Amino acid sequence: MVNLDGQVVLVTGASRGIGAAAARAFAEAGALVGVMARNQAAVGELAAEIGGMALAGDVARPADMERAVALLRDRAGRLDVLVNNAGLIGPIADLATADVEEWGQVIDVNLKGVFHGMRAALPVMRAQGRGTILTVGSGAAHAPQEGWSAYCASKAGAYMLTRAVDLEARADGIRAISLSPGTVATEMQKTIRQSGINPVSQLDWSVHIPPEWPARALLWLSGPDGDEFLGREVSLRDDEIRRRIGLTS
Numbered sequence: 001m002v003n004l005d006g007q008v009v010l011v012t013g014a015s016r017g018i019g020a021a022a023a024r025a026f027a028e029a030g031a032l033v034g035v036m037a038r039n040q041a042a043v044g045e046l047a048a049e050i051g052g053m054a055l056a057g058d059v060a061r062p063a064d065m066e067r068a069v070a071l072l073r074d075r076a077g078r079l080d081v082l083v084n085n086a087g088l089i090g091p092i093a094d095l096a097t098a099d100v101e102e103w104g105q106v107i108d109v110n111l112k113g114v115f116h117g118m119r120a121a122l123p124v125m126r127a128q129g130r131g132t133i134l135t136v137g138s139g140a141a142h143a144p145q146e147g148w149s150a151y152c153a154s155k156a157g158a159y160m161l162t163r164a165v166d167l168e169a170r171a172d173g174i175r176a177i178s179l180s181p182g183t184v185a186t187e188m189q190k191t192i193r194q195s196g197i198n199p200v201s202q203l204d205w206s207v208h209i210p211p212e213w214p215a216r217a218l219l220w221l222s223g224p225d226g227d228e229f230l231g232r233e234v235s236l237r238d239d240e241i242r243r244r245i246g247l248t249s
């Protein structure tokens with residue numbers, strides 16, 4: 001179990017799903033956790049439950065990410081781990097007819113949101129000489145699915161951001177890793193199921209792993225076991241990775 005006593009963690013998209021589970025896991029490991037998402041009420045409730053800091057905001061807005069990092073730094077003087085988890089699946093639509101605004105919103109959140117997070121965290125982490133940037137990726141980064149052109153393109157880009165920040169900042173003590181969680185039983189997966197548009201939407205619900213699994217994987221990657229994966233993507237579909245984390249089906 002990773003011990004994060006005295007450390008400070010910022011989790012985006014933490015109002016539900018994988019992000020909420022990750023916020024709980026990092027808090028249980030001893031960290032002060034900044035809980036960020038747009039839903040102010042949900043963020044406030046979870047922050048109160050785990051003794052964290054509520055940071056309502058939108059990752060698509062660079063000023064909101066900078067504000068979240070600044071509030072944590074003002075309170076705790078540091079930022080040890082950033083978890084770029086906030087994400088959207090929609091619009092689930094054929095590329096030829098997808099709504100242009102909605103398509104762009106996925107890029108704004110899933111890709112630019114990760115960039116905004118990294119850009120806000122880097123000065124604080126570089127000043128400390130250390131920090132970890134974990135980004136929740138997806139198998140969709142590497143394989144197109146019908147109706148998911150925005151999502152797949154955004155996740156492919158976000159994976160490249162992990163590689164780019166690793167190239168530019170590893171020498172400054174920054175550890176950047178992407179986690180591809182497989183399919184997880186969350187609201188996002190319900191939306192996918194309702195679309196019925198591609199093979200992922202037709203999966204039996206029982207094959208999806210609980211959000212606590214990627215949460216534990218993120219915590220594990222924040223510790224020394226993550227060192228061998230810098231600049232790369234770790235897949236939670238990998239049985240050996242599950243075994244090393246202590247996850248069983």
Ligand SMILES: NC(=O)c1ccc[n+]([C@@H]2O[C@H](COP(=O)([O-])OP(=O)(O)OC[C@H]3O[C@@H](n4cnc5c(N)ncnc54)[C@H](OP(=O)(O)O)[C@@H]3O)[C@@H](O)[C@H]2O)c1
Pocket residue numbers: 012013014015016017018019036037038039040042057058059060085086087088109136137138139180181182183184185186187188189
């Ligand atoms: N579920 C899966 O099978 C699966 C598989 C692979 C990868 N992932 C990835 O895992 C991550 C979490 O997904 P999930 O399954 O937990 O989905 P979810 O239950 O729909 O949760 C998404 C979270 O992102 C937040 N969010 C969305 N837009 C945001 C924005 N503009 N600014 C800040 N927060 C925002 C939402 O909160 P608000 O609405 O309150 O802002 C919510 O907390 C995503 O990056 C997703 O792509 C999921």
